[in-house]
Amino acid sequence: xxxxxxxxxxxxxxxxxxxxxxxxxxxxxxxxxxxxxxxxxxxxxxxxxxxxxxxxxxxxxxxxxxxxxxxxxxxxxxxxxxxxxxxxxxxxxxxxxxxxxxxxxxxxxxxxxxxxxxxxxxxxxxxxxxxxxxxxxxxxxxxxxxxxxxxxxxxxxxxxxxxxxxxxxxxxxxxxxxxxxxxxxxxxxxxxxxxxxxxxxxxxxxxxxxxxxxxxxxxxxxxxxxxxxxxxxxxxxxxxxxxxxxxxxxxxxxxxxxxxxxxxxxxxxxxxxxxxxxxxxxxxxxxxxxxxxxxxxxxxxxxxxxxxxxxxxxxxxxxxxxxxxxxxxxxxxxxxxxxxxxxxxxxxxxxxxxxxxxxxxxxxxxxxxxxxx
Amino acid sequence: xxxxxxxxxxxxxxxxxxxxxxxxxxxxxxxxxxxxxxxxxxxxxxxxxxxxxxxxxxxxxxxxxxxxxxxxxxxxxxxxxxxxxxxxxxxxxxxxxxxxxxxxxxxxxxxxxxxxxxxxxxxxxxxxxxxxxxxxxxxxxxxxxxxxxxxxxxxxxxxxxxxxxxxxxxxxxxxxxxxxxxxxxxxxxxxxxxxxxxxxxxxxxxxxxxxxxxxxxxxxxxxxxxxxxxxxxxxxxxxxxxxxxxxxxxxxxxxxxxxxxxxxxxxxxxxxxxxxxxxxxxxxxxxxxxxxxxxxxxxxxxxxxxxxxxxxxxxxxxxxxxxxxxxxxxxxxxx
Numbered sequence: 001x002x003x004x005x006x007x008x009x010x011x012x013x014x015x016x017x018x019x020x021x022x023x024x025x026x027x028x029x030x031x032x033x034x035x036x037x038x039x040x041x042x043x044x045x046x047x048x049x050x051x052x053x054x055x056x057x058x059x060x061x062x063x064x065x066x067x068x069x070x071x072x073x074x075x076x077x078x079x080x081x082x083x084x085x086x087x088x089x090x091x092x093x094x095x096x097x098x099x100x101x102x103x104x105x106x107x108x109x110x111x112x113x114x115x116x117x118x119x120x121x122x123x124x125x126x127x128x129x130x131x132x133x134x135x136x137x138x139x140x141x142x143x144x145x146x147x148x149x150x151x152x153x154x155x156x157x158x159x160x161x162x163x164x165x166x167x168x169x170x171x172x173x174x175x176x177x178x179x180x181x182x183x184x185x186x187x188x189x190x191x192x193x194x195x196x197x198x199x200x201x202x203x204x205x206x207x208x209x210x211x212x213x214x215x216x217x218x219x220x221x222x223x224x225x226x227x228x229x230x231x232x233x234x235x236x237x238x239x240x241x242x243x244x245x246x247x248x249x250x251x252x253x254x255x256x257x258x259x260x261x262x263x264x265x266x267x268x269x270x271x272x273x274x275x276x277x278x279x280x281x282x283x284x285x286x287x288x289x290x291x292x293x294x295x296x297x298x299x300x301x302x303x304x305x306x307x308x309x310x311x312x313x314x315x316x317x318x319x320x321x322x323x324x325x326x327x328x329x330x331x332x333x334x335x336x337x338x339x340x341x342x343x344x345x346x347x348x349x350x351x352x353x354x355x356x357x358x359x360x361x362x363x364x365x366x367x368x369x370x371x372x373x
Numbered sequence: 374x375x376x377x378x379x380x381x382x383x384x385x386x387x388x389x390x391x392x393x394x395x396x397x398x399x400x401x402x403x404x405x406x407x408x409x410x411x412x413x414x415x416x417x418x419x420x421x422x423x424x425x426x427x428x429x430x431x432x433x434x435x436x437x438x439x440x441x442x443x444x445x446x447x448x449x450x451x452x453x454x455x456x457x458x459x460x461x462x463x464x465x466x467x468x469x470x471x472x473x474x475x476x477x478x479x480x481x482x483x484x485x486x487x488x489x490x491x492x493x494x495x496x497x498x499x500x501x502x503x504x505x506x507x508x509x510x511x512x513x514x515x516x517x518x519x520x521x522x523x524x525x526x527x528x529x530x531x532x533x534x535x536x537x538x539x540x541x542x543x544x545x546x547x548x549x550x551x552x553x554x555x556x557x558x559x560x561x562x563x564x565x566x567x568x569x570x571x572x573x574x575x576x577x578x579x580x581x582x583x584x585x586x587x588x589x590x591x592x593x594x595x596x597x598x599x600x601x602x603x604x605x606x607x608x609x610x611x612x613x614x615x616x617x618x619x620x621x622x623x624x625x626x627x628x629x630x631x632x633x634x635x636x637x638x639x640x641x642x643x644x645x646x647x648x649x650x651x652x653x654x655x656x657x658x659x660x661x662x663x664x665x666x667x668x669x670x671x672x673x674x675x676x677x678x679x680x681x682x683x684x685x686x687x688x689x690x691x692x693x694x695x696x697x698x699x700x701x702x703x704x705x706x707x708x
Contacts, residue, residue: 353672
């Protein structure tokens, strides 16, 4: 399990923006020195808020854009130099699932062609009837019906379209899927279906998943390990369960405490976060989070913190995480309240009925209810 | 911030029997929707896409295109006046003044070609007799009120110069400029990052505490609901599935849809297990099951569900539209 399948080493991507007759050109440090290792068969999540560079990082990992410096290795091979057949091989092995199922599918192509297209590219020698059979199988894999192949994307709901996107990504037989916010455009009940689907596919097909997302609760449910990004850098990484139970970087703490949880009347301990994310074109010196950190010390403005050990397999880029943890103002969110027994029973009934158990009406209530009405 | 206890404050707005359909369709998109909003309280209307929560708000604001909608019934009581929902002239008088609305995407709700100060001032001038200077002063006051830094300078900026969170603050400033007693907020924080969402929710609570306005918050996020709701209406496919105080809906959920929705939310705490889902998807208006509209996705659906269940009382002030409520007493696992 611990074999490294995808690795980034000191990856940087700087964009030059603006620049005109009288304007200074600015350099946006979208990704600024990111190193990470993704293990075979795991789900690795990259989480952060808008502008933290997570989508740029995903595109760098796929080599959809070229890094300014640093390298990406897939299966031990540097992807930077790949051309021709080798690049096509990389495209086959690594596939992308996009956020918006409404804009990422060509509306003029039938579902069959959308899902079959990667097969035409990566297995051009495959005969047409075999390809059709393969498309039908892929549709079944993602929970759609083979006869859907003749329909067009607009005939499907958001959740179904995302399934089409996943089928398309699976068509080339990839070993790694990168999902950029794969469930965030979906409704809660549908989102849960897609989360479960991705999880099942990973186990059935032996995939490795890299998930980019902003929703920490989704991440917690989907991933084995997580990296938290802020302004182009990873500020904390580690096993998901552990990072959520004992966050070490103040930004992770703030992020966790900002999420409203669906429990009524539970005391929330929200950490204050003032102001807005600074521009990545002009990031603060020292620790990039120091301008907003509730625990900032004077020297945070000058010394750049490196990622260092903060627990088993956990890293945090904070000079003072030990001191902050010892102060213990906030660790993880408080535990959920226990539901009343009759409410717990309702949830259990619901779950059992979904799983296919026979639920019947209690004989004695039929009469009572009829009388009440 | 802690949730407010249930209270018996005075009623600000009540809506009854709201039913309408889009022209050319044979089913109502919203059917028999009603609720009560009290002073200083927050009613959350929660549901997924297509449940009718946004069109309900637009109907109240008189913002649905008149020739595309047929309002079949609906009565509103607001400020001591009782009027039918399709009394558009009366609604237009309240809109932006006594009753204001903010939307999900502040970038598309603000005019990109005008300075934000002018846009707020326009809202002020629309509802009160005052000069430009006075309106502009009010705009500045409102920007300060929503904690926009360097407000004086921001007055002369354009929407694209602001971040998403700042734009939503501008929208709130504009909506509150005429001191509305009712604010309708349609997914006001959905497009924002969580840390910014937290700031905006805090701001709304602060302004509510100051002014006593009632807020109708439309959202799909149960976390947001748990945090700020006094009362909750759970909507599904144009019907109210469950209605009650936040304490009741979260502490004693009754409708299978409410239970399914709560089970599908990934959580930050508790055991990390496979998510329970609501199977299938929301029916389209053409494929709407008759009777209980949730029956096509409900694991408990039975022949009786072809009959529409009334939104019946399951406890004081707590209603659910399910033949089987309370589930734990009417249903059992057969061995």
